[in-house]
Amino acid sequence: MKRFVSLALALALILLACVYAQAEELPIFEHSVDWDAEYDVIVVGLGAAGASTAITAAEAGANVLVLEKAPEGHAGGNSAVCMQWAAMVDDKEQAMTYMKSMREDFETPTDEMIDVYISEVMNNEQWLTDLGAPNVTRHEWVEFPDMEGAGSIFLLTVDGNLGFSQAGLKPSGALYKFLKDKVESFENVTVWYEAPATHLVQDKNTRIVHGVEAEIDGEPVLVRAKDGVVLCCGGYESNARMLEDFNDVHDSPSLANAIYNTGDGIMMALEAGARLWHMSNIVGPNTGYRFDSDAMTFGASAGKGMLVGGDGAVYKSVGRSGHGKMLFYGNYTLALYPQRTFAIYDANSVGVQPIHHSFSEGNAWEIEHGFYTIADTIEELAEAIDVPAETLVASVEEFNAAAEYPIEEGPFYSIPISHCVGNTQGGPERGLGGEIIALDGTPIPHLYEAGELGDVWSHCYQASCNIGGGMAYGRISGTNAAAPKTDNWDGSVMEEKTPYTYVIEEPEFEVGENQYLGRGEGKGQVPMVVRVTVAEGDITDVEILEDWETPGFADRAKEETIAQIIETDQAVVDVISGATMTSVGIMSAVADALSNID
Incomplete structure (x- = not known):
């Protein structure tokens, strides 16, 4: 009997040794992927949240890669062109009360998440100051004055941006530009533009996200993230199908012309097993004039005219x-x-x-360029814009009864006022530490988010909290993503391999005799290149060779600024109202070109 037990024990030990030997021979997941590059942290998206995440991870000592889908001139999504307001709080208790009021009867965000969110937003002012942001300034703004705690969340701007002013909304991109420049100042941060992330690289057994697959020049590039991936790639304002499916919104373009915000982060997170929240919550619809390019003005009203719906009836706001x-x-x-x-x-x-x-004085330029439909009679106007003539005639009579400027004398004019979406708030559910939550309610290892993707806002939203909250959760997620992990292989996968070389080909511009190139900065302080032709001391032509101005929005500024420069033979002329940065960009580029004349 003892001999039999000893034999059985020996066989068991041999079998166990074989199992261990096989286990040691099994490939580590990181070795099963043919990686092209390796970093500690990968940040997907270079908006305000992505920039804040990258800065925080870099300051923690991580080697960081930022993957930005857009070309550099269009980088930043909503962050680059919004009002540049960042939320700030002094009174935590009142701010938490206000945020709970905005939640109304919704279950999320939880009180605990509101506490984490507000606590970190309270650090925004000092953080910007410590980074060296110029002229950090406070402004009051109340979105929902009827709610308890209103006024406890206020605004920060930088570099002289005054937010709302008597002159109207004039964002300069100052805050985003500061954060973007700060990212690029770190030696341990690399930014790849025109490099959209398409998939997460995940071990389905452990659920650990080990890296990202990006697409560059049509080819897949696999990049390992040793410690964490942070999705900061915005919402889905420019994904028409998602807007229809989740929000019952049709034919509403992005207010900020954020054409690269197509819900990529949502799709990648779903592939990794994430669950979603706040998908029904959008900022919008807003109204504005829609250019042929689908770019929108921010806010537009009928002014002294009459506003009607598609049925020709007078439109009246109900709240x-x-x-x-x-x-x-x-x-x-x-x-x-x-x-x-x-x-x-x-x-x-x-x-x-x-x-x-x-728009121009008296809307003259827009009328000349076909923005308005014009007809000799109200009936003809109704036919031209496809509304019932009888209803439109009745609406005019109703409007005229109390109008300061009655609609009586032809010709008659109509201009469409279109819907647009400011931004979406939904996406993967977020944990307190920025972790993306799986279907079973647990965090997906090594995967985080910040910004408008899966934001904390389930219902009402206070202006300034997308950038301000993006900065706050960028710091939270950046810190946690950069923390060294112990549940994966800590060696390098790039030994004896040549890392992928990322190259952007700079455009080359030709110049002929008496032609000079100049560079300036336009909207959002993004580069602009012009070619100036000079004949016998006179400026005879100005061509814009490269710019990133909003299509349609900047057309008048380009046309009229160039016409003034040629007429006056001077680089500095009157700016065009409503497109100041475009005008200044052209003027500075022309001045630079003229400085190259011997």
């Missing part, structure tokens, strides 16, 4: 709204607008005031 939420019989709901809306004028009212601060 006060704040960032896309409308007070409706005691509760806030998504703001309601007709799918088709038109502003109607006659010959006397059309030029009284521009419908938007970017």
